[in-house]
Amino acid sequence: MSIVPTGNAPGDSWRGCRNPMAAARAQAYGGPREAVLNAAGFAAAQAAVMRWPDYAATPLVTLPGLAARLGLAAIHYKDEGVRFGLKSFKALGGAYAVYRLLARTVAERTGQPPPDVDELLSGRWRDITAGLTVTCATDGNHGRSVAWGARLFGCRCVIYIHATVSEGRRDAIAHYGAEVVRVAGNYDDSVRHADAQARANGWTVVSDTTYEGYRDIPIDVMHGYGVLSQEVIAQLGHEPPTHVLVQAGVGAFAASVAAAFWIAWGPRRPRFVVVEPTRADCHLQSALAGHPVAVTGDLDTVMAGLACGEVSPAAWEIVSAAADAFVAIDDAHALAAVCAFANPCAGDPAIVSGETGATGLAALLAASEHPALHELLALDADSRVLLLGSEGDTDPALYRQITGRSADEVRR
Template identity: 45%
Template sequence: MSAFSLKIDIADNRYFNGETSPLFSRRQAQQARHFHQKITGYQPTPLYALKDLSALLGVKNILVKDESQRFGLNAFKMLGGSYAIARLLCEKYQLNIDDFSFDTLKTTIKEKMTFATTTDGNHGRGVAWAAKQLGQNAVVYMPKGSAQERVDAILKLGAECIVTDMNYDDTVRYTMKVAQENGWEVVQDTAWEGYTKIPTWIMQGYATLADEAVEQMTSMGITRPTHVFLQAGVGAMAGGVLGYLVDVYGASNLHSVVVEPELADCLYRSGVKGHIVNVGGDMATIMAGLACGEPNPLGWEVLRNCATQFISCQDAVAALGMRVLGNPLGHDPRVISGESGAVGTGILAAVHYHPQRDALMQKLGLDRDSVVLVISTEGDTDAKHYREVVWEGKHPATR
């Protein structure tokens, strides 16, 4: 068997207490899913069982939730933005979210609104999509180095899109300033003092994918996963999804691992210290959707309480995951997974081929009875770079 060593730093969460959050519960997730089910074109994204890969890697099952098939947007992010915008408008016009429909709201809105956000690509596309559905405006700011394909995808939805010369976190602050000056509504998936309601709604919206996955696992005869690998930028998706899963299964019954790129590993560092640690600089990782240096405090609280471990890894791990999912073993289905989407699977593959495989498997609690859930959060949202990785071998596992 081939052996190669990719950088995978694993930190046990010494601050784990298993406390769940009422904000990110099964009940909240199911309310969000009820909203999403009323959107034209809604259907659960597939949950694939990679049986042949599981056999190779020495676990019972690897389950991949393929979010590239979400409303034709190639990523999961619209789940949060659309739900938050709907909740915001229901609050403004005294409507019940359970009775909400885009068509009803279009006729209710009396003055055109502008929604502003910062994005690495997928979240902004989701906000632009929701604004278009409602006949509203969206202004989207992106950090320097953003791929033109991601910019174009937002522009095609009728939003204004501006690429700044700042990193993600500084762009968030700039967006807030401009939005306040113009009276725009900010729809951001990170939180700070005085800005928690909308990020909470966004995180609750993300949990729709977890509610689907639990339902799908039940239909497959799977009682529960033993492990879940959740990639994190600010930690909004990881926090929202983990909050739901621990409410369903119990935090002590789920080995949960939060995965980040080493150039933007703010949650890994926070997990080591037990308090929020920010990361600055350019954060020039290929995992653009995870290139965030300041944790969402709402997500951090859930992860600090309920995550089992934190991982910081090099970009080649994500590239390995892209190639593994895109070139399946045996009869496994093919999954087109982008840089941020594939890193969970990349960790599993990198561990398998590592010279210290057995020690890493033991560290992660992986064995023949493990059922591992991973979320492929995006497809090839930067198709050019996807081909460079999968076809041309960019970011190789060995040199």
């Protein structure tokens, strides 16, 4: 295994390694990975999500000024900050899984085929759906999506947040009518708590992470995320990027993007770099160990959506084969990236990206300072890099604190 020789000491601004488990580039997508995520699942999710009120593809923004500054051929930024008014790609996953769960339950109770999106939205099955409760643990964005989906499709919702989730993120979930409960400990503790409460009360967990005996709903979540990748594939046309930098918490997002690009582009798929915080680097540590390992502690990082200590096992089946490299980045680079997007290079538009949304740029900025990281990412003047702006200002107060301006002021 090749661990990059510098940047691995405690307190360093980054760590990284090449992926010793990476599948050969020529290897087709398939086998056990297909049992997790597949083309049919992505297509079904896209067909459903396109029926949701106000669906629109989010923009793919080109940043020639930033690319020139970093010595790259091109940078594309997929801006999920405008997704369904929820300000993150997470809107796609949790809400899609809620839809699938309710449709399945209606089918079981009536003996009829599962209702489609329009039928469920019409309220025709409200007497069944209103009696159901969905729940999950969240560090913010996933819970917001589940709460929004519950309101849209008509069921009850209880969301658990852990100790360091900000009040702003709490309020954003409550805004969609969910009951929000704060519990002691870190994200992984809140996952266990939600599971115990669901068992005790007969509720259904709609989690973005898989665990022993629980896979189908998180797989729906990952297929829902795939809408973003299908949009990118259409927006880029026939030329795949050379690199994609994907931020990872439990890895469901990374798995979804990796599977969709592998299916669409085969051996022409971009170099896949998984980026996470140095304080919550469970993917990097799992890659180094050769199997999933848990990272403990408070996992405290400004990249709130990535404060996870354990990979999602089903997602890991895909990410462990698809990733070319794993990189962990410190908070300082994430904050610098948020500010770099807000204060664009000449010729580029200003972009409102939250701390978790800016993680890919954080890695690029660190790579421009550290030759070993530059080499690990295999960047050069021909690189066309796709950054996944997974969120906008999901915590507006924090965003203002970081940039000194509101999202509206930055966009002006």
